Amino acid sequence: MGLPWRIAIDGPAASGKSTLGQRLAAHLGYLYVDTGVMYRAVTWAALRRGVPIADEAALTGLAETLDLDIAPPTVQDGRLYTVRVDGEDVTWDLRRPEVDAAVSQVSAYPGVRRALTRRQRQIGLRGRVVMVGRDIGTVVLPEADLKIYLDARLETRAWRRYQELQARGADVPFEAVLETMRQRDALDQGREVAPLRPAPDAVVLDTTALDIEGVFQKVLDLIAARCRETSHVAG
Numbered sequence: 001m002g003l004p005w006r007i008a009i010d011g012p013a014a015s016g017k018s019t020l021g022q023r024l025a026a027h028l029g030y031l032y033v034d035t036g037v038m039y040r041a042v043t044w045a046a047l048r049r050g051v052p053i054a055d056e057a058a059l060t061g062l063a064e065t066l067d068l069d070i071a072p073p074t075v076q077d078g079r080l081y082t083v084r085v086d087g088e089d090v091t092w093d094l095r096r097p098e099v100d101a102a103v104s105q106v107s108a109y110p111g112v113r114r115a116l117t118r119r120q121r122q123i124g125l126r127g128r129v130v131m132v133g134r135d136i137g138t139v140v141l142p143e144a145d146l147k148i149y150l151d152a153r154l155e156t157r158a159w160r161r162y163q164e165l166q167a168r169g170a171d172v173p174f175e176a177v178l179e180t181m182r183q184r185d186a187l188d189q190g191r192e193v194a195p196l197r198p199a200p201d202a203v204v205l206d207t208t209a210l211d212i213e214g215v216f217q218k219v220l221d222l223i224a225a226r227c228r229e230t231s232h233v234a235g
C-alpha cells in the first residue's frame with residue numbers, strides 16, 4: 001500500500017494538532033484542514049453581528065449559511081492560512097479571547113455540528129488530506145486510514161497557548177488562559193454530540209514531554225511502519 005490517504009488528528013486545545021497537521025500535510029503534499037477554524041468563524045460572526053450565543057436556532061442558521069472561505073496564506077505573518085468571513089480577513093480575530101470563551105458553547109449545538117460536519121466531510125472525502133479537530137476520527141471521517149490523538153497535561157497546554165499569545169502581543173494573564181482552557185476541555189469532552197475522545201482505532205500520543213520535532217518524527221515512524229506492515233501482508 002502507499003501512504004495513508006486520509007489522516008485524522010484529534011485532541012484538546014494546544015496539544016500540538018495544528019503544528020503537526022500542517023507539517024505532515026506539507027511533507028506529504030496533502031491539503032491541511034483545520035476544522036476548529038470553522039467553529040471559531042461561526043462564533044466570531046455571531047459576536048460581530050450581535051447574535052446571542054445562547055440562541056441555538058440562530059447559531060445553527062449562521063453555520064448553515066455563513067460565507068466562509070479558507071485559503072492559502074495571503075500575508076506572511078506566521079499564519080497557516082487566510083480565513084475570510086463575508087470577504088473580510090478574520091484570521092487573527094478568530095484567536096481572540098472572546099471567541100475562545102464562547103466557541104465550545106457554539107460547537108455543542110447539534111445543528112451547528114451537522115452543518116459544519118457536512119462541509120468538512122465533503123473536503124475530507126476527496127482524500128490526500130490531513131484534517132485536524134476534535135471529532136475527525138470518530139465522526140467526520142471515521143474511515144480515515146490513520147488516526148492520531150494528541151494529548152498533553154492541561155498546564156503544559158495552557159503554557160504553550162500563553163506563549164503563543166505573548167508572541168503575538170496579546171496581553172492575557174496565564175491564569176486566564178488556563179481557566180478558559182479548562183472550561184473548554186470540560187465542555188468539549190462532556191457534550192452529547194461528537195464529544196472529544198480518541199477513536200477506538202486511534203494512536204494516542206502524549207506530547208507533554210515532546211517538542212514539535214519529536215512528535216513529527218514519531219508520526220513519520222508510525223507511517224513508515226504502517227507502510228511496511230501492509231506491504232508485508234500484501235506481498
Ligand code: CDP
Pocket residue numbers: 012013014015035036037039040103104105107108132133134135136184188
Ligand atoms: O486551537 P485550539 O485547539 O485551541 O482550538 P480549535 O481547534 O481552533 O477549536 C476551537 C473549538 O472548536 C474547540 O474547543 C471545540 O469546541 C470546537 N471544535 C469542535 O467541536 N470540533 C472540531 N472538529 C474542531 C473544533
